[in-house]
Amino acid sequence: MTQFSAQISVQVQFLEEQSNPEQGQYHFAYTLSIKNDGEIPFQLIARQWIITDSDGNAQQIKGLGVVGQQPLLKGGQAFEYTSWATIPTPTGTMKGTYYCISEDAEMFEVPIPEFTLVMPRVLH
Numbered sequence: 001m002t003q004f005s006a007q008i009s010v011q012v013q014f015l016e017e018q019s020n021p022e023q024g025q026y027h028f029a030y031t032l033s034i035k036n037d038g039e040i041p042f043q044l045i046a047r048q049w050i051i052t053d054s055d056g057n058a059q060q061i062k063g064l065g066v067v068g069q070q071p072l073l074k075g076g077q078a079f080e081y082t083s084w085a086t087i088p089t090p091t092g093t094m095k096g097t098y099y100c101i102s103e104d105a106e107m108f109e110v111p112i113p114e115f116t117l118v119m120p121r122v123l124h
Helices: none
Strands: 004-012 026-036 042-053 059-065 079-087 091-104 109-120
Touching: 004 091, 004 109, 026 042, 026 091, 026 109, 042 109
Parallel strands: none
Antiparallel strands: 004 026, 026 079, 042 059, 042 091, 091 109
8 A cells, every 4th residue: 555645734713803702603624734755646526524622512514625625736836725614612622634646546645633713812
């Protein structure tokens, strides 16, 4: 089996203007980048997320592509996108999996390491 190598990076931003703590709505934007660290081109065809709030409630989200796209990444290429998540608590986590296929139709998974969703504390 061929070894595939992809690098994942993420940045998270709390969306204060869109959030409504009184109604238990905390909105976060996250920007993810996936880079093909190998030489064999592959296409990101689907993803799965597990979003967990600080009460331990988890929701699973699955779907084709990311932000309506199924990017093809040649060796050394990266794809970056921004999306969002809403949780009912001021903190939580996200982790997931990208489902990919190589140009010779070999399926493989790229784990997305867990990252935190945290509303910054405002000090008065």
